[in-house]
Every structure is written in structure tokens, then in C-alpha cells.
Amino acid sequence: MRLQFMLSEIWIGLRRNASIAISVVLVTMVSMYLLGLGILAQRQVDTFKGYWYDRVQVTIFLCTADSGEPDCGKKAVTEEQKQAIRSQLQQMKPLVKQVYYESEQEAYDRFQEQFRNSPLAGNIRVGDIPQNFRVQLSDPTKYDVVVSSFEGAPGVGRVQDQQKTLDKLFKVMNVITIASFALAALMVLCAVLLMATTIRQAAFSRRRETGIMKLVGASNFTIRFPFVMETVLAAVAGVGLSVVFLWATVRWGIPYVAKVFPDLALIGVSDVWVITPWLAGLIVVVAMGTSWVTLWRYLRV
């Protein structure tokens, strides 16, 4: 059987070149781990964004009597001012999708709920968080419009744009993404060079076999296929290991992040499964491309 013969040739080749095959596995593993980490970080950013865009983007905090905000002038917001803000928000439809009013008691309750695991919760009293309007936008990127029209308005203490707070976090995540992509690119380059060297070495150590194959008229495919498959198998093993490590990172790393940021939506193990086919597909393409080019260069028929 032709297939069985091919498989035995591939097996012999891998065994004979075991140490260098293992190094291809490891380099592929590290490169795909870093790439996977970058993609996961980006998915985390998207998850944050999606989470927050579904919720409140702009909070308009109203004045209290003992407010520290300069715009308030130590005067609590009046009922008329509140009504004026509410009707102004109504007029801003459809940009303003929804408005929630939150009393001091409600704000306090929500805070207690959100930070129930945090020592912060005990230090806050009712009234520390002012009553506020929480505004949801149809287009979260246009928060500026709302911010500018209410900043400094009568009765408004401060307009807080959640996006600004989040942007800092996104920036950190983006740095992680870029750094891991850059490292991954370097490692993929290493993987490509190592694969090429491996194939050169394998082609050299098996020049007797390939020489005879050429002589008896074996097709190019038959001669090259074992080399390509060895590289692809090593690369796939590397991706397999990298997925295991990504899974472990998410499985045990994310609960730790969740403790630090209890209020955030986080990625989970399912995200690892989503990116796995992409990582595997990429490395198979890289391995096949590299081996084909190398063989074309060093295994002339």
C-alpha cells in the first residue's frame, strides 16, 4: 500500500531527526502561544467593549449639598433642574437610547453589590455617591456630544464618561496585544528558519534515498511529500502544545483577573477553542509553504 509506505517513511524520518523535530515542535509552540495570547488579549478588549457598550456609557452626576465639584457651588440640585436635564436628554433621541435615573439609595445599593468582595464597600455611606442619570447611547462613540452639552449645566456636578476610564484599560490590553504579536512574529520567523534548516538537513541525510527515488522515476510529489509531512506534523504538535498552554493560561489566569476586576466581562476557555483552528491553519500553511520553497531550492529533481 502506497499510504502505508509513505507513513513508514515519514515515521523513519521523524525518528532519525528526533532532536531537530522536537526543536521545531518547541519553537512552533512558543510562537503560536504568543500569537494566541495576543489574539486572546484582543478578544478580551472586544469583550470589554461589547460589555460596556451594552451598558451605560455616560453618567451625569447631579449636585449634592456637600459636593466637592466646583460647578455645584455647594448647592444641591433642584427638582426643576432635574426635570430640565431629563427633558433635554429626551430631546437628544435617537442618540440617547435610554436614560436611567438612579437615586442616592440606588447608587449606594449598586455599589455595595458590585464591590461586595472589596473593603471599599464598608467605607461608603448613602449620599457619598450622588443621584445620577445613567445614559445609554445608540452610538457609543459619540459620547462627546452628551458630555459637552451637560458639562457645567445647572445642577450637574460632573459628567463621567465610562469610556475614558475604560480607554486606559484598553490601552494596556493593546500594548499586551502588540507586544505579543511582535514577539509572535519573531518566533514565527524563527520557526520558518528552523523548519527550513530542518528540511535541508533531512534532505541531506536522505540524499541517498531521494537520489534513488529520482533515478527510478518517483514523482516529485512522492519524493517531497514525506519531508512536507514531517514538518507539518511537527508544527501541528507544536500548535497542540501551545493550545494546551493557552487553555491553562485562561483556565487558571482568568479567575485571578476576575478577582481583581470583579465588574468586568472576561473571556473564557471557549475563546481558546475559537482561535485554535486559526492558529492550526496558519501554522500548517506556514509549514507547507516553507517546506515547499526549501525543497524546491534544495531537492532539485
Place this chain on the structure above:
Amino acid sequence: MPPKSPSALRLPVRMIRFENVSKVYPRSTKPALTGVSLEVELGEFVFVVGSSGSGKSTLLRLVLKEEQATTGTVLVAGQEVGGLPQRKVPRLRREIGTVFQDFRLLPNKTVYQNVAFALQVLGRSRHAIRQVVPETLEMVGLHGKEKRLPHELSGGEQQRVAIARAFVNKPAILLADEPTGNLDPTTSLDIVRLLDRINRTGTTIVMATHDDDIVNQLRKRVIELADGHVIRDENKGVYGGGTAR
């Protein structure tokens, strides 16, 4: 004029035809072959003789398309080898068996595996391989030595394995590049007799050699090369060319 071949009474089929072929290797000023024209017909046994560097190996390599003629045309079984695209070269080589001075066996495969390898890489079925490999080994006189490794065999036996490998696919042409160069005179003669037997099955044989004893004993067609020129081409020739002239 090309010489009359032994099969002149039949309709001659040209297996190999060189038309004014020259070959200059890159980084070499002296041509390896100059204006060589010759024909080898189906079923012929031809010795190519000449001193080292006379162009014998180049001639064989051109037939295999391991080299490309600088000028002129090389035809093998009616096909122009020079214009053959790379992807069709394997098919050409399946029609040609090749034997070398240094045997070129795979050291970690047994006799049987070495011969079977040539069929395995062509994708032949296991059934066919089990049938044809023992037959071929029997024919070359290696029956009972299937499980030996090459280093456990004598030089002559190793060359028989190489011949079995070259012949197992029943090629139309068998090229032998100094197949007796590493062997003692008696063994050499055995090897050439084996090639002669293969020739009688209808396989065309072209053998490059220095071995004057063998050429003189077999009395086959002899093409002599010197400095890349064909200086002699005669039937039932001898090595030096003295007696037949």
C-alpha cells in the same frame, strides 16, 4: 551513416538518438561532448568506451535528463528529452533503469527492501511487489539472500541487487555506468553476462566501461569516445579497435 544493428531485419525502433549533441558544463571551457550523433535501437547492447573524461558519463546523463544538452537534440523512445518539462521527467526515468559503479544501495534496507523500494516509490501495490521482487531476485541469482543487508554481500552480489532494482520495473532501456569498475575480472564477467541475459529479454542496454577484457569477450557494438567526439562506432567491436579495423 549509423551502423547496422543486430535487429536490422526487423523494423528498427530507435530507443536513443543523438543529433549533433554538444555539452559544455558551466565553469568549464572544454566541451564534454562535441557534435555527437548516434542511434541505439530497441534491443541493442552497446558498449561505450573511452578513457576517463572522454564523455561517457555525460552521454548517459543526457539520456536520463540529469543534464541538458548545450546544443543538439537528444531523443529517447521518440521523445525529445531536451524539451521535456520537469514534471514529465519522472515518467521518462521509469522507462530507464540505471546501474552505477558504486552500487548505490540503501545500507539499512535488506536486499529485498532495496529492490522493493524502487516499486514502492512508484506507488505499486503490495501484491504486485510481492510477486515481482522475488522473480527479479531469482533472475539475477540472489535467491535465498533476500534478508541480507548490503554490507553482508560481496561486491558482485551488491551489483546484482542494484541490477535487480534497475530492472524490477521492466524498463525499456538499462544504462550501466562502469558497473564492473569495482569488481574483479571474474565477477565482472558474471555481471556482464547477467546484463546480456537481460538484454535478451528485449531490454536495450548501454554500458559505459573501461574494461577491455569484457568488451573483447562479448563482441557487441562498441562506441568509442575521445575528448567528447565519437571516434569509432562498430558492431562486434573490441576495446582497442585494432583487430576489427
